[in-house]
Amino acid sequence: MQKKADISIMGCGWLGLPLAEALVRSGHRVNGSTTSEPKMEVLREAGISPFLVNLSDSQFDKQVLEDFLRAEVLVLNIPPKLRSDGGESYLQQMTILRKALLASPVSRVLFVSSTSVYPELNRIVTEEDTSYTDELDPDNTLLKAERMFQDSENWVCTVVRFGGLVGANRQPGRFLAGKHDLPNGDAPVNMIHLEDCLGILERIIAQEKWGQVYNACADEHPSRRAFYEAAAKALDLEIPTFKDMEETHFKLISSQKLKDDLAYVFSYPDPMAFL
Template identity: 80%
Template sequence: MQKKADISVMGCGWLGLPLAEGLARSGRRVNGSTTSEQKLDMLAQAGIRPFLINLSDPELNEQTLVEFLQTDVLVLNIPPKLRADGGESYLQQMALLHRALLASPVSRVLFVSSTSVYPELNRIVTEEDTSFTDDLDPDNVLLKAERLFQNSDSWVCSVVRFGGLVGGNRQPGRFLAGKRDLPNGDAPVNMIHLEDCLNILERIISQEKWGQIYNACADEHPTRREFYEAAATALDLEVPNFKDMEETHFKLISSQKLKDDLAYVFTHPNPMAFF
């Protein structure tokens, strides 16, 4: 078996690939997983040891997963696909991975999550506000997955809950362009740029900030109307139309804990400057 890696990045997509590339450039031994056979050469050329792993594949090669998990740190970056079955298959995949981790040398897990774990409380929201999720959305799939990896005596887990992901090939002007009668135009957006995502993950790893939960969103929170109209205009697309509403439902995510603990200053603090 090949020498143990320093870090394994599960899910080398929009976020995981540039993260793994940056970690490899810094001199770390990095394993990277993908569900696409076409990506294997690209990972190898970037100095990443490539693994073809699809946790939903009933013919998954368990030995491949064992070798991928020969590492000190696992970055778990697999966003759930909730539309098909409400997230049931995702939780099954996470349970499979959890069982494999128990037999691995992994001692630290960095779980990439989302601010979708929070309900709309119409106020500033902090990391402790998942207590309301337990009451209002007890079947929240992401929160169940987070806790699966947090509640372990075999490793220590940190969770990063990112806001809306923007940057690279994710152009927000395309998200709502031309749509009509959209709700909550006056609600604040909670966005984060790819560059800040990468900086934050790398800083958690380098500063050994384990056993923590962090929200991660840009400092500024323009309204949905302001943000998506400007984003569409920047791409010369039809601006979306928001209907007038007597009541706005929202959550305004605070990243203060992250900024304090990591001494972090956002590179892209204002989403209106993302495009």
């Protein structure tokens, strides 16, 4: 029987923790990072080797990071906080991590990204449409971070660009409840359920689908108005209202490449079933 790869998961939060738990159940040895001391015990109890790693702390222990990266696969799951400084500190953290990776045994990287890398092109959007991001938004923080890990001879990297994340304690009915005169009510939503996020990441690792870029969104794309009205109603919250607009700006994310390459069938193909 082939040995399961040792895996390090950078960022054991909403997505990273259940992924780590699933990989442990599958027989992998899993390292998990957290920036919270109390979370260390949570990881330990789940059979995950816990590491306290905070790349935003200039005094972080480099030896701990080195030990954390003793694995064959790194799942990089740190969403950027763009509102504070436009992503500058995030790119600094990614630079620190990349340098540490060069001295590690990691040979495969799974980079969890977002469909926010794409501009609103008012049509179906595929993985190749980052060419428009290069033209319209050349300083896009997330795309810079993706390429930082794609461009290396030391490892191969697969990027998964998730749509809006929903499931577990993320209830979309709370996102816009009570808000009024919202724009783009007729724009399609690009959402994905936690269960599908986990299924896709596990399958990429199991099938060794490296050196790829995949979009990952549910098959159906109801309008923002229909989705968020229904989501608020499901929680008995104040229903949001949307402006009547002559022009709608949107992108409709296609996950066809992922479905073809991985033979993946979404557990939640319709976001209206999230509610």
